[in-house]
Amino acid sequence: MKELKVIPIETDVLVIGGGLAGCMAAINAAGNKELKVTLAEKSDTRASGKAGTGVDHAWSYIPPVHEPMGYTLDDLVEDWRQSTASGASGFLRDDLVRLVASTMYDRMLDLEKFGINFRYEDSKVPGKFRVVYQYFSVPGSFNFDGVPLKPKLTAEMKKRGVQIINRVQVTDLIKTDGQISGAVGVGTRIAEIYFFKAKAVVLCAGGQSRIHRNPTGVDFNTFGPPTCTGDGAAMALHAGLPIVNMESLSGKPNLRAGANYNPNYGDPRSTVQPAARIIDWKGNIIVPRTRFYDWEKLGKEKWTPEVRRKWLEERRSIGNIRGRMAEMHDRGEGPFYLDFAEATDYEAQYIEWSIKNEGRGTQFMRYFKDEEGFDLKKTRQEYAGYGPMEFGTGQRGLWVNRGLETEIRNLFAAGDEVGAFLNAAAAPGALAGGWYAGGMAATRALAQKKFPVAGEEEVKGRKAICSELLNRERGFFWKEVEVYLQNLMDFYCGGIRSEAMLKRGLERLDYARAAPLKADNPHELARCLEVKSIMDTAEMVLRCSLERKESRPEPLGFRRSDYPQPSQEWSCFLGIRLEDGEFKYAKYRGDKPV
Numbered sequence: 001m002k003e004l005k006v007i008p009i010e011t012d013v014l015v016i017g018g019g020l021a022g023c024m025a026a027i028n029a030a031g032n033k034e035l036k037v038t039l040a041e042k043s044d045t046r047a048s049g050k051a052g053t054g055v056d057h058a059w060s061y062i063p064p065v066h067e068p069m070g071y072t073l074d075d076l077v078e079d080w081r082q083s084t085a086s087g088a089s090g091f092l093r094d095d096l097v098r099l100v101a102s103t104m105y106d107r108m109l110d111l112e113k114f115g116i117n118f119r120y121e122d123s124k125v126p127g128k129f130r131v132v133y134q135y136f137s138v139p140g141s142f143n144f145d146g147v148p149l150k151p152k153l154t155a156e157m158k159k160r161g162v163q164i165i166n167r168v169q170v171t172d173l174i175k176t177d178g179q180i181s182g183a184v185g186v187g188t189r190i191a192e193i194y195f196f197k198a199k200a201v202v203l204c205a206g207g208q209s210r211i212h213r214n215p216t217g218v219d220f221n222t223f224g225p226p227t228c229t230g231d232g233a234a235m236a237l238h239a240g241l242p243i244v245n246m247e248s249l250s251g252k253p254n255l256r257a258g259a260n261y262n263p264n265y266g267d268p269r270s271t272v273q274p275a276a277r278i279i280d281w282k283g284n285i286i287v288p289r290t291r292f293y294d295w296e297k298l299g300k301e302k303w304t305p306e307v308r309r310k311w312l313e314e315r316r317s318i319g320n321i322r323g324r325m326a327e328m329h330d331r332g333e334g335p336f337y338l339d340f341a342e343a344t345d346y347e348a349q350y351i352e353w354s355i356k357n358e359g360r361g362t363q364f365m366r367y368f369k370d371e372e373g374f375d376l377k378k379t380r381q382e383y384a385g386y387g388p389m390e391f392g393t394g395q396r397g398l399w400v401n402r403g404l405e406t407e408i409r410n411l412f413a414a415g416d417e418v419g420a421f422l423n424a425a426a427a428p429g430a431l432a433g434g435w436y437a438g439g440m441a442a443t444r445a446l447a448q449k450k451f452p453v454a455g456e457e458e459v460k461g462r463k464a465i466c467s468e469l470l471n472r473e474r475g476f477f478w479k480e481v482e483v484y485l486q487n488l489m490d491f492y493c494g495g496i497r498s499e500a501m502l503k504r505g506l507e508r509l510d511y512a513r514a515a516p517l518k519a520d521n522p523h524e525l526a527r528c529l530e531v532k533s534i535m536d537t538a539e540m541v542l543r544c545s546l547e548r549k550e551s552r553p554e555p556l557g558f559r560r561s562d563y564p565q566p567s568q569e570w571s572c573f574l575g576i577r578l579e580d581g582e583f584k585y586a587k588y589r590g591d592k593p594v
């Protein structure tokens, strides 16, 4: 009989998940010398999470750029509302957009202090930044050298005395008298139970991948990190918290340059500026190229609502280009290409630099250049098929108030863990949100003298689950059950859904739950626990899809064959929670329950 050792850890602030949000939360909380701050990460903070291989851009309100234009924070929030399907249909959390927009510039200055480069000698932008268009009717996103983000944030955490515990998968939240009092985790390399007692907790376990099959079929070749299996949403559900937007399908099958590895090769709908034009195989231009903002105009020309109107028109003409191309492809009009033939040498170099900082772009650019003789100006990039992706940043996840606190006192959440269609929360949602949540958690921890006493039951329960998995003589390998779940979700819960199909999907999910999983070692134990989170996530997606009785291709990404039209009544977020073993639902509009 394999017995699991219990490791007790007492800490003032516990951060769960060490992606961008978790690292920033820990760094800010640890700015207070009186506090002990601990971060528990399933993988290794030096390279874990969506930004593990770097990010190249971050949106923000940027005072030195936007003030001379007469462009305000209110204008930025309004741009969000008017330019995105979520904003237009009542799915925008103004309060969260405002929180991120108004603090991200300061976070960027912090990141600079931690060693990330944001300034460039050749830049004409005030402060020598590189700022490009993205979501707003003014250039509003920094381009920067983002590859070393995770090592630098890890170094800063160490400098501030954060206790980093890598290779531990947090599985349960502990609640005492309505407030958070800690968490339970399981080692992924050594099968041990971690019993955390904490005065405040920040949950930052990222998004939810591996619910659907990935487009290549190669194991773990997912857009988001495969370690992000919705553990945060699952443990929050079991703690009785509402989770929102679970029914949304973030990516519809479409065409994308570079297909599933998404290096953003100057795609005009993306954030890479200047951008290439899109052409078909005959050379017909489908989307013309875009150019840099003319910085000579800064301060001389003011931003006006007319500028917004023109920009929105242009954006709409490009809008959903990847989806449109998928439709053209289905009519036999492909293939399509990104084409940089018209780019200047400087533009081509700029794009290459940018790609090298974008996610896995570094490796792809090196491979294409060194091994395939790739020349950005001569080698056209084909748009290839791309399946649904569950990456969505700040899309599906925990419902929080404007202070990023959940309904359990002293439990905060940040980054991709938060769900409420902060549309492209993305890196700024994690960096600025994580920092803010860490600060809030530190304040609460400071105000609390004693540790709430509890958690023995949760530790015992988790120990029993792990022992059962490790000691089972016969059972299913985790992978078999995961593939079953992915097939189930693809078949019963894709872009078109219906009551009958969703109910059948739920029945089949019950079979999966009944399948006894078996683990032969700590690695397999961790995978089994992940599969359990995927089951919880899948159940929330199926149930919420059943509850939402309408079709909402934008922004939720799916239709119901039995409710073919969008309904005004459903122009709101849907939350799901567990109460005494039963699923309950609630609607939210803006930041309030309806």
Ligand SMILES: Cc1cc2nc3c(=O)[nH]c(=O)nc-3n(C[C@H](O)[C@H](O)[C@H](O)COP(=O)(O)OP(=O)(O)OC[C@H]3O[C@@H](n4cnc5c(N)ncnc54)[C@H](O)[C@@H]3O)c2cc1C
Pocket (backbone or CB within 6 Å): 016, 017, 018, 019, 020, 021, 022, 040, 041, 042, 043, 048, 049, 050, 051, 052, 054, 055, 056, 057, 058, 059, 168, 169, 170, 171, 204, 205, 206, 207, 223, 224, 225, 227, 228, 229, 231, 232, 262, 358, 359, 360, 391, 393, 414, 415, 416, 417, 425, 426, 427, 428, 430
């Ligand atoms: C390839 C790629 C490129 C991108 N480029 C950009 C960009 O240029 N600009 C931009 O704004 N955004 C970009 N994004 C989005 C952005 O990177 C993410 O929104 C952001 O990094 C999310 O940070 P996070 O901390 O919330 O989540 P993550 O970075 O995903 O971190 C979550 C962490 O939690 C850990 N974890 C999960 N479960 C557990 C558990 N049970 N216990 C303990 N730890 C756990 C994970 O291992 C992970 O380290 C990109 C995303 C991808 C995938």
